[in-house]
Amino acid sequence: DAKTTQPNSMESNEEEPVHLPCNHSTISGTDYIHWYRQLPSQGPEYVIHGLTSNVNNRMASLAIAEDRKSSTLILHRATLRDAAVYYCILYNNDMRFGAGTRLTVKP
Amino acid sequence: EAGVAQSPRYKIIEKRQSVAFWCNPISGHATLYWYQQILGQGPKLLIQFQNNGVVDDSQLPKDRFSAERLKGVDSTLKIQPAKLEDSAVYLCASSLGPRLYGYTFGSGTRLTVV
Numbered sequence: 001d002a003k004t005t006q007p008n009s010m011e012s013n014e015e016e017p018v019h020l021p022c023n024h025s026t027i028s029g030t031d032y033i034h035w036y037r038q039l040p041s042q043g044p045e046y047v048i049h050g051l052t053s054n055v056n057n058r059m060a061s062l063a064i065a066e067d068r069k070s071s072t073l074i075l076h077r078a079t080l081r082d083a084a085v086y087y088c089i090l091y092n093n094d095m096r097f098g099a100g101t102r103l104t105v106k107p
Numbered sequence: 108e109a110g111v112a113q114s115p116r117y118k119i120i121e122k123r124q125s126v127a128f129w130c131n132p133i134s135g136h137a138t139l140y141w142y143q144q145i146l147g148q149g150p151k152l153l154i155q156f157q158n159n160g161v162v163d164d165s166q167l168p169k170d171r172f173s174a175e176r177l178k179g180v181d182s183t184l185k186i187q188p189a190k191l192e193d194s195a196v197y198l199c200a201s202s203l204g205p206r207l208y209g210y211t212f213g214s215g216t217r218l219t220v221v
Contacts, residue, residue: 036209044150046211096151100149
């Protein structure tokens with residue numbers, strides 16, 4: 001199974017951009033890159049996904065490296081409500097979660 | 108649209124007892140998943156259904172866990188008998204087409220086995 005590597009934790013200041021990195025050096029050509037986040041006491045929430053091109057939605061942006069071996073989730077202006085565990089997952093027929101990155105947002 | 112519904116929200120049982128969890132996915136979502144999330148870890152896939160058929164149950168401890176999805180809609184996950192290490196949050200998710208649309212998760216059932 002393809003695997004992803006994320007930092008265990010990151011900190012950000014409120015209203016500043018946050019760049020959450022993810023390495024996936026063994027990605028295959030058919031793997032989609034998905035990002036989910038999990039707020040305390042809730043189930044994971046879909047954030048964004050992509051295959052090769054950068055993607056934007058109302059929640060975040062996803063920047064995918066040209067060789068697809070890494071990606072970055074960008075929160076343009078972090079708020080206190082963005083404090084969560086962020087999971088980077090390679091999807092190819094199933095969704096297997098790692099430990100994710102715990103994002104702390106400081107006021 | 109309504110989200111993925113799960114019940115109960117919390118459950119406390121003694122070891123060796125039985126327990127069942129219920130999930131109602133989003134209408135029209137053919138794919139349904141059950142995950143187990145132990146405190147401090149990411150969710151672990153237990154079983155995946157496509158309509159009412161099992162696609163992947165390779166990580167389901169079949170000696171004590173069972174799941175069904177009758178009529179391709181609601182699903183139940185059962186543990187019989189429960190062990191202390193089964194204490195976790197059990198999450199249900201559904202998808203219209205996971206490759207393009209991702210998963211929608213319910214809020215989960217927190218199980219405590221004492």
